[in-house]
Amino acid sequence: MTAHRTPSQGASEEARDAADTGTPTAADETGTGSSATTTGTGAGAALTASRTDSGTPTTTVPPQSRTERTDSPTQARTTWPVVPPPGLPSEPPPVTATETRPRPDETRIERAFGNAFRRVTGTAFAPYQSAVLRIGFAATWLFFLLREWPYRHELYGPHGPWSGDMARRLLDGNEAFSVLTWTDNVGWFELVYGLAVVASALMLVGWRTRTMSVLFMVGVLSLQNRSIFIGDGGDNVLHLMAIYLVLTRCGQVWSLDARRAAKHAGPSGGGPERDVTGVVLWAALGLFLAVAQLLGLPGLSWFGPGPFPNVGWGLTFWVLWLSHGVWWAVRRYAPGEPRTVLDMISKLIHNGALLVIVVEVCLIYATAGWYKIQGSRWQDGTAVYYPMHLDYFSPWPELSRVLADNGLMIMLITYGTVIVQVAFPFTLFNRRLKNVLLVAMICEHLSIAFLLGLPFFSLAMITADAVFLPTVFLVWLGARVTSVRDRVLPRRTAVRE
Numbered sequence: 230m231t232a233h234r235t236p237s238q239g240a241s242e243e244a245r246d247a248a249d250t251g252t253p254t255a256a257d258e259t260g261t262g263s264s265a266t267t268t269g270t271g272a273g274a275a276l277t278a279s280r281t282d283s284g285t286p287t288t289t290v291p292p293q294s295r296t297e298r299t300d301s302p303t304q305a306r307t308t309w310p311v312v313p314p315p316g317l318p319s320e321p322p323p324v325t326a327t328e329t330r331p332r333p334d335e336t337r338i339e340r341a342f343g344n345a346f347r348r349v350t351g352t353a354f355a356p357y358q359s360a361v362l363r364i365g366f367a368a369t370w371l372f373f374l375l376r377e378w379p380y381r382h383e384l385y386g387p388h389g390p391w392s393g394d395m396a397r398r399l400l401d402g403n404e405a406f407s408v409l410t411w412t413d414n415v416g417w418f419e420l421v422y423g424l425a426v427v428a429s430a431l432m433l434v435g436w437r438t439r440t441m442s443v444l445f446m447v448g449v450l451s452l453q454n455r456s457i458f459i460g461d462g463g464d465n466v467l468h469l470m471a472i473y474l475v476l477t478r479c480g481q482v483w484s485l486d487a488r489r490a491a492k493h494a495g496p497s498g499g500g501p502e503r504d505v506t507g508v509v510l511w512a513a514l515g516l517f518l519a520v521a522q523l524l525g526l527p528g529l530s531w532f533g534p535g536p537f538p539n540v541g542w543g544l545t546f547w548v549l550w551l552s553h554g555v556w557w558a559v560r561r562y563a564p565g566e567p568r569t570v571l572d573m574i575s576k577l578i579h580n581g582a583l584l585v586i587v588v589e590v591c592l593i594y595a596t597a598g599w600y601k602i603q604g605s606r607w608q609d610g611t612a613v614y615y616p617m618h619l620d621y622f623s624p625w626p627e628l629s630r631v632l633a634d635n636g637l638m639i640m641l642i643t644y645g646t647v648i649v650q651v652a653f654p655f656t657l658f659n660r661r662l663k664n665v666l667l668v669a670m671i672c673e674h675l676s677i678a679f680l681l682g683l684p685f686f687s688l689a690m691i692t693a694d695a696v697f698l699p700t701v702f703l704v705w706l707g708a709r710v711t712s713v714r715d716r717v718l719p720r721r722t723a724v725r726e
Contacts (some may be wrong), residue, residue, distance in 0.1 A: 280311075349580045350573040355482035357703040358451050358696050359583060359697055363442075363479035364433055365692025366470050369463070370449060371429035373685050374422070381580035384459050391456045397527070400454060404534030408447065409456040411526045423561060435484020440510055441478065443549055446471040463686035467692055472536065475549070476582035478575065483707065505618055507557060515550050583696070590693045591654040594670075598650030607647055610640035614680060624682035632680065646673060657697070667697055 353433055374381075383389050393413040400410055409421055425448030442463040448472040451478045480486040501582035522529055522543055530541035537545070556575075559567045617633040632638060649669050656662045671691055678687035 238501070248362075249537075280331040285679075325492045343492060344701075350577050353478050353481060353576045353579045355521060355583055355696070355700070356478075357483070357700055357707070358698060359477050359479040359579075360435075360481065360483040361703065362470065362477070362692060363435065363438070364483065364588070366467055366474065366689065367429050367445065369685055369688045369692060370445070370467060371426065371433060372688075374426050374429065383407065385422065385452050385455050386418050387415060391457065391458065396455050399457070400528070405450070405454040406528045406535075407451040408528070409451050409455040410528070411521075418581065421448070425452060426447065427442055435480045435486050437507060437510065438484055438486050439553055440507075442477075442512070443546075447476050456669070461686045463682050463683070463689035466593070466689045470689075470693065471584065473582050473586050473589075476578050478579045504557065504561075511550070511557070513555075518546055526539040586693075590696060591657070593681030593693070594650045594653050598647055598652075601647045607643060610643045613643045613646070614639050614702055622681040622683075625679065629680055644674075645669070651684060660699075663697065664699065667694060670694055 273689040294646045301373055377384055385392050393410065395408045396407070399405075400407060409418060411417070424444065428441050428444040428448050431437065449467060453460065529543035529546070531544045532539050533541040535543075535545055556571060559571055601607040601612070604612065605613070614633055617629040620626075623629045649666050653663075653670065654668050656666055671694055674687040674694075675688045678684045
């Protein structure tokens with residue numbers, strides 16, 4: 230998590246902040262897209278248009294505003310204006326309709342809060358990190374469902390050891406949600422399981438990301454709440470992140486939505502996109518939700534148990550459905566102020582959801598580390614020794630035995646795990662130290678995957694750690710992947726060019 234500085238601290242620090250937070254290089258996943266350039270509404274940030282004698286419109290930039298180039302050659306980042314120091318000419322630039330001049334009695338704290346508000350509502354932070362979260366968690370869930378495909382009936386089906394009646398009684402007590410408790414029909418189970426696989430795959434490639442994020446969440450909640458004893462710890466992380474991803478704009482980059490938006494915004498793009506596919510999908514989901522509500526199926530109450538206090542899952546789904554429809558209609562038919570307001574709200578929700586994800590990951594490591602400190606085996610440095618001698622957690626018995634026989638290595642891994650987990654939340658504002666501990670935690674999860682046979686837990690935790698990866702590294706990684714893809718598929722690249 231990166232601490233942002235105000236523009237008055239210099240252009241060099243602004244460039245470094247831009248590299249950490251990342252600015253989107255493509256339009257959002259709705260398909261129509263908007264420019265990735267952020268413009269301010271504060272004093273001196275608006276561009277005032279005037280006309281010459283010949284009638285040609287010109288643009289006048291106030292002297293207080295500055296535009297800085299980012300790493301991407303196709304976008305610019307507009308920084309917020311700097312209040313002129315005393316001694317400069319007192320004649321201010323003309324105030325336009327979109328510009329608000331600072332009050333003479335405005336304090337530095339008020340100005341800082343104003344700049345912060347404009348920033349969180351004018352930029353969708355961390356587009357590459359949110360894209361990695363989308364890809365990582367979708368891949369984790371997809372690979373898990375495919376691996377368990379031959380055993381799906383025993384794990385989540387109506388004929389498994391955890392029966393449907395037991396699941397319904399449990400959900401009545403803990404107020405969780407699952408569409409698999411609506412009926413014990415095998416065909417319904419197969420449909421839900423298949424749709425969960427399809428939604429995960431489409432979420433992975435970023436096709437209709439806003440809609441797929443909701444279906445992805447429904448699939449995760451339905452299957453995991455149907456059989457709560459299936460999981461290895463990573464399912465808890467996936468459970469939470471599936472809900473948070475619904476609130477993020479995780480398809481800004483590295484998605485089919487971003488590619489479609491960039492193509493439509495090109496010279497041959499024309500006017501607003503009609504998006505017939507999106508409208509049909511939206512209407513079909515609304516019809517299904519209405520039928521389920523009319524049938525009185527459990528879990529779809531309006532003001533009963535749900536994701537928020539006194540907000541049921543039925544009301545939540547209807548709000549999501551209506552918001553998607555309003556967003557599409559405004560972007561197509563009201564591209565002025567209504568679109569600007571909705572875009573600001575969307576960015577604010579996205580940034581808030583990313584903050585919640587960051588806090589959630591820090592809490593996971595902090596609580597795990599402090600609980601370990603209280604254990605006697607962690608205190609004497611032998612905690613890692615015991616799971617390596619369990620057959621259930623030894624996919625490579627010889628490798629586990631070699632490592633377990635080295636007392637010094639066991640002690641270093643035990644103490645190192647505790648130190649890294651406890652210290653990580655305190656290093657977020659020190660970039661170098663944070664990156665070192667981040668690499669250590671990723672290596673730790675890789676060792677858990679290979680030595681203890683918990684690949685999906687490790688993949689879920691590595692994906693959660695990716696929210697702290699530097700944007701520069703992610704951009705470099707994306708460029709390398711693109712280069713490899715172009716070498717493997719030269720014909721496709723030639724056709725696109």
